[in-house]
Amino acid sequence: MARPDPALLDPARYPFANAVTTRFADLDPNGHINNVAMAAVFEDARLRFIAAVGLPRNTDNARFMVANVTIDYLAQAYYPQGLECHVGVLPGGRSSWNLRQLLVQEGRPVATALVTIVFTDGERPKPIDPALRERLDAWLIR
Amino acid sequence: MARPDPALLDPARYPFANAVTTRFADLDPNGHINNVAMAAVFEDARLRFIAAVGLPRNTDNARFMVANVTIDYLAQAYYPQGLECHVGVLPGGRSSWNLRQLLVQEGRPVATALVTIVFTDGERPKPIDPALRERLDAWLIR
Amino acid sequence: MARPDPALLDPARYPFANAVTTRFADLDPNGHINNVAMAAVFEDARLRFIAAVGLPRNTDNARFMVANVTIDYLAQAYYPQGLECHVGVLPGGRSSWNLRQLLVQEGRPVATALVTIVFTDGERPKPIDPALRERLDAWLIR
Amino acid sequence: MARPDPALLDPARYPFANAVTTRFADLDPNGHINNVAMAAVFEDARLRFIAAVGLPRNTDNARFMVANVTIDYLAQAYYPQGLECHVGVLPGGRSSWNLRQLLVQEGRPVATALVTIVFTDGERPKPIDPALRERLDAWLIR
Numbered sequence: 001m002a003r004p005d006p007a008l009l010d011p012a013r014y015p016f017a018n019a020v021t022t023r024f025a026d027l028d029p030n031g032h033i034n035n036v037a038m039a040a041v042f043e044d045a046r047l048r049f050i051a052a053v054g055l056p057r058n059t060d061n062a063r064f065m066v067a068n069v070t071i072d073y074l075a076q077a078y079y080p081q082g083l084e085c086h087v088g089v090l091p092g093g094r095s096s097w098n099l100r101q102l103l104v105q106e107g108r109p110v111a112t113a114l115v116t117i118v119f120t121d122g123e124r125p126k127p128i129d130p131a132l133r134e135r136l137d138a139w140l141i142r
Numbered sequence: 143m144a145r146p147d148p149a150l151l152d153p154a155r156y157p158f159a160n161a162v163t164t165r166f167a168d169l170d171p172n173g174h175i176n177n178v179a180m181a182a183v184f185e186d187a188r189l190r191f192i193a194a195v196g197l198p199r200n201t202d203n204a205r206f207m208v209a210n211v212t213i214d215y216l217a218q219a220y221y222p223q224g225l226e227c228h229v230g231v232l233p234g235g236r237s238s239w240n241l242r243q244l245l246v247q248e249g250r251p252v253a254t255a256l257v258t259i260v261f262t263d264g265e266r267p268k269p270i271d272p273a274l275r276e277r278l279d280a281w282l283i284r
Numbered sequence: 285m286a287r288p289d290p291a292l293l294d295p296a297r298y299p300f301a302n303a304v305t306t307r308f309a310d311l312d313p314n315g316h317i318n319n320v321a322m323a324a325v326f327e328d329a330r331l332r333f334i335a336a337v338g339l340p341r342n343t344d345n346a347r348f349m350v351a352n353v354t355i356d357y358l359a360q361a362y363y364p365q366g367l368e369c370h371v372g373v374l375p376g377g378r379s380s381w382n383l384r385q386l387l388v389q390e391g392r393p394v395a396t397a398l399v400t401i402v403f404t405d406g407e408r409p410k411p412i413d414p415a416l417r418e419r420l421d422a423w424l425i426r
Numbered sequence: 427m428a429r430p431d432p433a434l435l436d437p438a439r440y441p442f443a444n445a446v447t448t449r450f451a452d453l454d455p456n457g458h459i460n461n462v463a464m465a466a467v468f469e470d471a472r473l474r475f476i477a478a479v480g481l482p483r484n485t486d487n488a489r490f491m492v493a494n495v496t497i498d499y500l501a502q503a504y505y506p507q508g509l510e511c512h513v514g515v516l517p518g519g520r521s522s523w524n525l526r527q528l529l530v531q532e533g534r535p536v537a538t539a540l541v542t543i544v545f546t547d548g549e550r551p552k553p554i555d556p557a558l559r560e561r562l563d564a565w566l567i568r
Contacts, residue, residue, distance in 0.1 A: 020163045023186040024312070025320050031313045035492055036469050040462045044165040048222055066461055070496040080190055170450070171457045172342075177350055178324045178451050185320050208319055212354040304447045307470040328449040332506055364474055
């Protein structure tokens with residue numbers, strides 16, 4: 001299995017957390033939480049994080065777009081136990097920012113995600129406003 | 143919209159409850175929790191209920207099969223609020239039993255489900271064992 | 285298992301059909317297509333049917349709302365084979381109409397659905413316009 | 427948006443393709459195919475590819491595990507149009523192999539995925555058998 005930086009596996013480093021309940025429909029034929037269901041849990045935590053940060057809503061000429069999602073699957077996750085998804089921001093670029101996410105079940109890291117979100121004018125990348133960057137930087141991974 | 147028996151809409155009548163978190167992926171283009179996502183939440187509560195009752199696991203010649211699911215959609219459900227699913231048994235037949243489920247969001251009933259589960263020998267209906275029936279009857283809707 | 289009217293199981297009676305591909309994520313721990321995934325396939329065929337009929341889009345004071353979905357699960361469905369969903373209208377009421385759907389895999393009926401859709405002014409049922417009723421009646425089950 | 431190597435965007439380079447139908451439930455509140463639904467389509471094509479290659483089934487001490495999935499989202503995908511997922515193998519390591527996937531809608535690339543699959547003894551990486559490696563190498567990206 002993938003061997004991510006151990007520092008990424010410490011929930012205490014992440015400023016935001018979201019608890020989710022698993023569902024029977026998340027199970028795959030092996031009786032484990034399906035990889036795609038984990039992707040849905042990462043996505044959900046991301047959206048709740050964005051609401052917590054208070055990012056402005058997408059408009060036609062100022063849109064955040066998820067450009068890349070990289071998930072390391074570290075261990076099996078089970079049903080019916082819940083999952084906890086931790087989220088934090090990485091120091092970012094001019095027109096994009098990166099989120100790091102950690103998915104934990106009963107204290108065990110089961111997956112991590114690195115997500116690149118690009119700020120665009122609808123088509124092309126657009127510099128992130130300093131006020132917005134400051135707001136994001138309040139949620140940096142420690 | 144459907145107008146179910148008001149007595150069905152009282153959570154206090156159901157002996158079992160399960161809280162679930164909604165997910166961004168549950169949303170449809172209207173910005174509401176999708177009908178199919180509600181069906182997944184009903185299914186999940188059903189499985190957790192079956193675990194709570196302590197029903198025996200399916201074997202090749204003694205299987206529970208969901209034969210019918212009837213859902214009344216009563217009101218829109220929203221994200222990111224959670225849902226609560228209530229479950230109870232209805233007095234049943236010889237080789238089948240019925241569950242009644244109520245889905246609630248922030249105190250508002252949003253859907254009800256009636257589910258018929260048939261006990262089979264893998265192919266044909268099979269009488270439910272008295273001990274099993276007794277165990278089910280401990281979870282009757284009040 | 286449920287024993288629906290055999291006449292419902294004849295695809296030739298339905299005026300509309302939609303072929304769908306199954307997905308690995310549709311599978312449940314028993315290795316069958318999950319009941320909720322079948323509900324998603326029924327929903328999808330319903331939406332494609334509505335587009336084929338040319339129903340007007342929902343507005344704030346003229347909305348179609350799915351009030352009830354009743355699914356009979358008849359047999360297991362498998363992966364990776366596809367599914368075919370047949371749809372037809374039943375002679376309807378004043379402010380609602382019913383769809384009957386049949387889900388088939390490799391010639392075998394695996395589930396049927398009866399769906400009640402209510403026409404509303406956003407809150408209460410509203411009579412269906414005769415021109416719209418006529419359009420629906422062109423798609424009656426034979 | 428991400429700018430992947432243009433050579434990756436040419437379907438003709440991929441030895442395997444799978445057509446899938448989109449579903450209404452794949453849509454997100456923006457009316458686009460949800461990112462997680464795209465992940466499910468990638469997963470599905472992966473499993474069909476593995477069946478085409480004829481990989482042995484997982485056993486307790488010889489298991490393939492998806493260790494990493496990296497998805498670049500390039501453009502919006504729509505409903506009700508279908509999607510086509512192209513798959514090919516990259517020259518691989520000792521105990522792992524990489525798949526490259528390309529998702530296309532009506533000739534437009536909408537996403538690419540890079541997937542690392544590790545061969546394990548259930549716990550630790552295990553060298554891939556030369557016969558198996560040869561079988562994989564028959565499906566290299568051109």
